[in-house]
Amino acid sequence: MNRSEFAFFHPLRVRWAEVDMQKVVFNGHYMLYFDVAFTEYWRATGLPNSQVQAREGIEMFLRRATIDYQASAEFDDELEIGMRCARLGRSSMTVQGGIFRGDTFLVGGELLYVYADVAAKKGVPIPTAWREHLATFERVAPETA
Amino acid sequence: MNRSEFAFFHPLRVRWAEVDMQKVVFNGHYMLYFDVAFTEYWRATGLPNSQVQAREGIEMFLRRATIDYQASAEFDDELEIGMRCARLGRSSMTVQGGIFRGDTFLVGGELLYVYADVAAKKGVPIPTAWREHLATFERVAPETA
Amino acid sequence: MNRSEFAFFHPLRVRWAEVDMQKVVFNGHYMLYFDVAFTEYWRATGLPNSQVQAREGIEMFLRRATIDYQASAEFDDELEIGMRCARLGRSSMTVQGGIFRGDTFLVGGELLYVYADVAAKKGVPIPTAWREHLATFERVAPETA
Amino acid sequence: MNRSEFAFFHPLRVRWAEVDMQKVVFNGHYMLYFDVAFTEYWRATGLPNSQVQAREGIEMFLRRATIDYQASAEFDDELEIGMRCARLGRSSMTVQGGIFRGDTFLVGGELLYVYADVAAKKGVPIPTAWREHLATFERVAPETA
Numbered sequence: 001m002n003r004s005e006f007a008f009f010h011p012l013r014v015r016w017a018e019v020d021m022q023k024v025v026f027n028g029h030y031m032l033y034f035d036v037a038f039t040e041y042w043r044a045t046g047l048p049n050s051q052v053q054a055r056e057g058i059e060m061f062l063r064r065a066t067i068d069y070q071a072s073a074e075f076d077d078e079l080e081i082g083m084r085c086a087r088l089g090r091s092s093m094t095v096q097g098g099i100f101r102g103d104t105f106l107v108g109g110e111l112l113y114v115y116a117d118v119a120a121k122k123g124v125p126i127p128t129a130w131r132e133h134l135a136t137f138e139r140v141a142p143e144t145a
Numbered sequence: 146m147n148r149s150e151f152a153f154f155h156p157l158r159v160r161w162a163e164v165d166m167q168k169v170v171f172n173g174h175y176m177l178y179f180d181v182a183f184t185e186y187w188r189a190t191g192l193p194n195s196q197v198q199a200r201e202g203i204e205m206f207l208r209r210a211t212i213d214y215q216a217s218a219e220f221d222d223e224l225e226i227g228m229r230c231a232r233l234g235r236s237s238m239t240v241q242g243g244i245f246r247g248d249t250f251l252v253g254g255e256l257l258y259v260y261a262d263v264a265a266k267k268g269v270p271i272p273t274a275w276r277e278h279l280a281t282f283e284r285v286a287p288e289t290a
Numbered sequence: 291m292n293r294s295e296f297a298f299f300h301p302l303r304v305r306w307a308e309v310d311m312q313k314v315v316f317n318g319h320y321m322l323y324f325d326v327a328f329t330e331y332w333r334a335t336g337l338p339n340s341q342v343q344a345r346e347g348i349e350m351f352l353r354r355a356t357i358d359y360q361a362s363a364e365f366d367d368e369l370e371i372g373m374r375c376a377r378l379g380r381s382s383m384t385v386q387g388g389i390f391r392g393d394t395f396l397v398g399g400e401l402l403y404v405y406a407d408v409a410a411k412k413g414v415p416i417p418t419a420w421r422e423h424l425a426t427f428e429r430v431a432p433e434t435a
Numbered sequence: 436m437n438r439s440e441f442a443f444f445h446p447l448r449v450r451w452a453e454v455d456m457q458k459v460v461f462n463g464h465y466m467l468y469f470d471v472a473f474t475e476y477w478r479a480t481g482l483p484n485s486q487v488q489a490r491e492g493i494e495m496f497l498r499r500a501t502i503d504y505q506a507s508a509e510f511d512d513e514l515e516i517g518m519r520c521a522r523l524g525r526s527s528m529t530v531q532g533g534i535f536r537g538d539t540f541l542v543g544g545e546l547l548y549v550y551a552d553v554a555a556k557k558g559v560p561i562p563t564a565w566r567e568h569l570a571t572f573e574r575v576a577p578e579t580a
Contacts, residue, residue, distance in 0.1 A: 015471050017316045021365060026307040027207045028180060031173030036450050039511075062172045067210045075311060076474075160326050162461040166510060171452045181305050184366075220456060221329075317497045318470060321463030352462045355502045 001098040001108045006082025007139040008044055009100075010037040014077045024072035031065065034097045034109045037081035041095075045137045047130055058124050060113045063092070068108040077101050085134050087143040091115045091123030094142075146243040146253045151227030152284040153189055154245075155182040159222045169217035176210065179242045179254045182226035186240075190282045192275055203269050205258045208237065213253040222246050230279050233287040236260045236268030291388040291398045296372030297429040298334055299390075300327040304367045314362035321355065324387045324399045327371035331385075335427045337420055348414050350403045353382070358398040367391050375424050377433040381405045381413030384432075436533040436543045441517025442574040443479055444535075445472040449512045459507035466500065469532045469544045472516035476530075480572045482565055493559050495548045498527070503543040512536050520569050522578040526550045526558030529577075 012033055020026045073079055080100045087094035097109040115126050135141045157178055165171045218224055225245045232239035242254040260271050280286045302323055310316045363369055370390045377384035387399040405416050425431045447468055455461045508514055515535045522529035532544040550561050570576045 015467070016310060016474060017318060017467050017470060019311050020306060021309050021311065021313050022204065023311050026177075026180075027210070028173055028176030028307060031176055032171075032450070032452050035171075035173060035452060039451060059167065061214070063214055065172070065210075065212045065214075067212075069207055069209065160322070161329060161455060162322050162325060162463060164456050165451060166454050166456065166458050168456055173452060177305070177307050180307060184306060312494065316467075316470075317500070318463055318466030321466055322461075325461075325463060349457065352504055354504065355462070355500075357500045357502075359497055359499065 001082075001096075001105045003080075003082065003098075003100055003103060003105075005096070006084050006098060008041050008084065009080040009082050010040040012036060012079050012081055014073050014075055014079065016075060019075045022072075024074055027067075027069065030067055030069075030073075030099065030107045030109065033079070033081055033099060034065075034083075034111060037083045037097060038095060038111070041083040045133060047133055057118050059116065059118055060093075061116055062111060063114045064112040066110045069106075070108070071104060071106045073099065073101060073106055079106070085138055085142045086110075088126065088131055088134060089144075091125055093126065146227075146241075146250045148225075148227065148243075148245055148248060148250075150241075151229050151243060153186050153228050154225040155185040155228065157181060157224045157226055159218050159220055159224065161220060164220045167217075169219055172212075172214065175212055175214075175218075175244065175252045175254065178224070178226055178244060179210075179228075179256060182228045182242060183240060183256070186228040190278060192278055202263050204261065204263055205238075206261055207256060208259045209257040211255045214251075215253070216249060216251045218244065218246060218251055224251070230283055230287045231255075233271065233276055233279065233289050236270055238271065238287075291372075291386075291395045293370075293372065293388075293390055293393060293395075295386075296374050296388060298331050298374065299370040299372050300330040302326060302369050302371055304363050304365055304369065306365055309365045312362075314364055317357075317359065320357055320359075320363075320389065320397045320399065323369070323371055323389060324355075324373075324401060327373045327387060328385060328401070331373040335423060337423055347408050349406065349408055350383075351406055352401060353404045354402040356400045359396075360398070361394060361396045363389065363391060363396055369396070375428055375432045376400075378416065378421055378424060379434075381415055383416065436517075436531075436540045438515075438517065438533070438535055438538060438540075440531070441519050441533060443476050443518050444515040445475040445518065447471065447514050447516055449508050449510055449514065451510060454510045457507075459509060462502075462504065465502055465504075465508075465534065465542045465544065468514070468516055468534060469500075469518075469546060472518045472532060473530060473546070476518040480568060482568055492553050494551065494553055495528075496551055497546060498549045499547040501545045504541075505543070506539065506541045508534065508536060508541055514541070520573055520577045521545075523561065523566055523569065524579075526560050528561065 014025055018025050018029045082098040084096050085093060086096045093113045095111045099107040114123055116123050159170055163170050163174045227243040229241050230238060231241045236259060238258045240256045244252040259268055261268050304315055308315050308319045372388040374386050375383060376386045383403045385401045389397040404413055406413050449460055453460050453464045517533040519531050520528060521531045528548045530546045534542040549558055551558050
């Protein structure tokens with residue numbers, strides 16, 4: 001992955017507790033980093049928060065994640081996490097993330113989120129207003145399925 | 146995934162701190178569960194520990210992970226994590242994991258580990274003795290690439 | 291602290307992700323260990339779970355914790371966490387924890403829990419039945435304030 | 436605790452994964468927050484990093500921690516963590532931390548660090564240059580024992 005693929009970046013400094021005996025960030029914590037960056041990406045779009053609106057019974061759920069480990073982050077590294085909406089389906093959304101230290105690509109992620117009714121366990125259409133908003137927010141409009 | 150695909154299971158109880166506001170295990174923690182189960186799987190094979198032998202400069206690194214979220218684990222659930230070596234390459238190994246609550250499949254994982262020289266950042270052949278041992282340990286011998 | 295002070299122990303194996311670059315369990319994770327052990331202690335008493343009854347608006351909250359670090363736990367250590375109710379107040383409870391590796395005392399904790407009405411933010415008397423039950427469960431009856 | 440007691444603050448936003456089913460930050464994670472803030476406090480003093488100099492065999496170890504829970508932090512809260520060196524002993528240091536949301540005090544901590552030789556497990560005098568530096572850095576000079 002390349003920095004130029006992303007318009008949005010979230011800065012994040014590696015914490016002591018996130019680094020293991022191999023002196024690198026424990027592999028599971030990159031999921032945490034992507035989650036933090038996704039929250040900030042969503043905030044940056046200006047769309048209403050999808051996670052905390054659980055009261056209404058409709059939430060964004062992670063359905064699949066693929067993490068590609070190219071190089072390791074270390075203690076105290078100042079990372080930048082690129083995030084973009086790559087594809088918008090009817091009730092799902094593919095988000096790509098890239099973790100960089102300077103220009104060095106470390107870890108990539110592809111996250112498939114589903115917008116769903118929690119009780120019925122069924123996908124719900126992503127609101128049209130959200131689609132239009134995301135298409136405008138992204139430099140490269142998300143592919144539509 | 147189905148329980149019958151696995152010969153090895155590690156039991157694990159969901160901790161309070163692992164559950165989020167949606168009352169389910171935070172998605173990143175399943176990577177932690179797979180890591181714990183892999184350690185126990187490896188112990189069960191009787192092979193020498195690959196992670197703590199860092200002194201010798203050769204370690205197992207996670208190169209890629211794909212997590213498939215079908216259903217959620219909840220606080221206090223008694224899970225069983227199936228683990229098997231599905232494929233053995235020259236210097237890499239594909240491990241499959243399946244998290245179950247009773248007969249219900251919750252989360253699947255496919256983890257590609259590379260056996261590598263840390264300093265040279267190069268893959269190193271998995272010892273022949275390990276291959277034979279793993280082939281014997283698994284009910285279904287791992288596919289060889 | 292000494293093993294003989296405890297009647298209840300919970301076994302716990304140190305996970306890879308819990309160990310830091312100093313090759314010891316990160317200091318904050320002992321709070322997690324005490325939390326896990328408290329859940330198991332409470333289960334062992336047979337009393338109804340205080341944490342998940344949030345619906346009724348009354349919960350056990352941690353009010354103060356003191357952690358005494360004597361020695362460090364390491365990766366893969368098989369620990370035993372002793373836990374006892376040392377003191378029962380009107381609406382509070384002092385729990386003592388001790389983390390051991392074999393006979394070696396590693397980390398001690400004193401945890402003051404308050405039983406409180408969440409909305410009113412006020413302490414609520416611990417039910418008399420619970421007091422009697424805890425007094426019976428503990429080899430040494432908790433001190434009463 | 437009061438904001439005016441601190442000259443140094445580190446900002447920190449609560450992550451989704453740090454919040455539990457009671458919709459508050461899990462009690463053990465405040466230790467993580469204090470650890471992060473201490474790293475940043477130390478960086479701000481300009482003193483050499485004490486944690487990563489493990490090669491030389493002398494490190495700062497946490498010997499005791501007391502955490503005082505007054506109120507809870509919630510998801511997405513923008514916290515400020517005050518940190519100060521309250522007392523400098525020969526080979527130990529008492530650090531006070533205070534977690535605030537705006538002017539509201541949430542959680543306080545008192546952390547006793549010991550500067551020690553890892554192999555010999557013995558306290559080592561804190562360098563005089565460090566003492567003088569810390570005394571200058573703090574608005575209110577640390578008490579000396």
